[in-house]
Amino acid sequence: MNPIDLRSDTVTRPSAAMREAMARAIVGDDVLGDDPTVSLLQDRVARLLGKQAALFVPSGTQANQIALLVHARPGDEVLVGEGAHLMSLESGAAGAIAGVQLAVLGKGGLFEGADVEHAVHPLDSQYAPTRLVCVEDTHNKAGGRVWPLERLREVSAAARSHGLALHLDGARLLNAAVASGTSAKDRAAPFDTVSMCLSKGLGAPVGSLLAGSAELIGRAHRFRRMLGGGMRQAGVLAAAGLHALEHNVERLAEDHANARRIAEAVRGQPGVTIAEPVETNIVRLDLAPPARSAPEVFARAFERGLLLTPMGAGCLRAVTHLDVDRATCERAGEILLEALRG
C-alpha cells in the first residue's frame, strides 16, 4: 500500500478533470506574450488579489525572488519574520541573486508594526538602507499561522510611514483567506506585490503568480526572463491553475479540518507541543523529552506507512491536502500517536 504522504501539500497529483483541462488548453508562446490561457490566468489572479497585473512564474521561490529584485538593490536591507521561507528555504537566493541583507523581526514568524519601527535604518544613515518588509501568510514554519487582517494593516502602516515597500509571500494566501473568512483581496491590499502558489493546496502541478501594479509587474517580466522563468506554451500549466481556482478553493476548509483532526489525535502527549491554533493545513509538532526525538518519530511513522517532514532535531511537520481525505487523516493521526507512544 502507498504510504500516507503528509510531507507537503505540494505532493498532490493533477486529477483527471484537471488533466483534461490541460489537454484542452489553447496555447501560444507566452514569452512573446501570446498564450491566451496564461493571459487569462494572469488577469483572473490580478482581479482576485485586487491588483492591476499578475505574472505567471514557475515557482513560489521565483515569485519571491523577483519581488526582491523589483523592490530592492544590492546592499539594501529587507525585513522578514522568523523562519521566513524566502530567508531559510530558498537556497541563499536573497543574498546570491538580489544581494540583499535580511533582518529578522519578532518571534515565531508573525511580527508587529512596532517591530518594523524599531528595525528601520533611515536612508541617510551609514547602515544598509531598509527598503522592504516581507510578510508570509500563512506562515509555513509557524505551523500554517494566519495573520490577523488588522495586524497586516498595522504592519503596513508602520512600513509606509518610513517609505518602505511591502511584499506578501502568499504561497498559501487562499488558505489564510478561507480559514479566516476574509477575502484574498483585502489581505493583499496592504502590499505592493503578492506571490501566490497554485501548486500547493490548490492542487495544480506547477506554477505561482506575482501580482502588483502594472509598473512593478512590467519590471518583473524582465527579472523572470533573467532567472530563466520565461515559459513558452505555458498555457497547459495555466489551464491547471484556472481549473484549481475554479474547483479547489472553498474545499481548503476540509484540509484545515483534517489538520485539526491530526492535532487532536496527539494533543496532550508528554513532551509534544503543537503550534496552536491549528488554523490551516499545517501541523507543527515540537518534541522534547520525555517524547522521542523527531528523527525517531519520523522513522517509526515511516515504518507504519506515514510520511512526515522532519524540520531539525526537535520538530516534525504534517501537511494535509487535496489527495488525503478525512478517513486517511484520521488514520494518519492514529499512526502518529503510535509513533509517539510505546
Ligand SMILES: Cc1ncc(COP(=O)(O)O)c(C=O)c1O
Ligand atoms: C511560504 C512559502 N513561500 C514560498 C514557497 C516556495 O514555493 P515553491 O516550492 O513553488 O518554490 C513555499 C514552498 O513551500 C512556501 O511554503
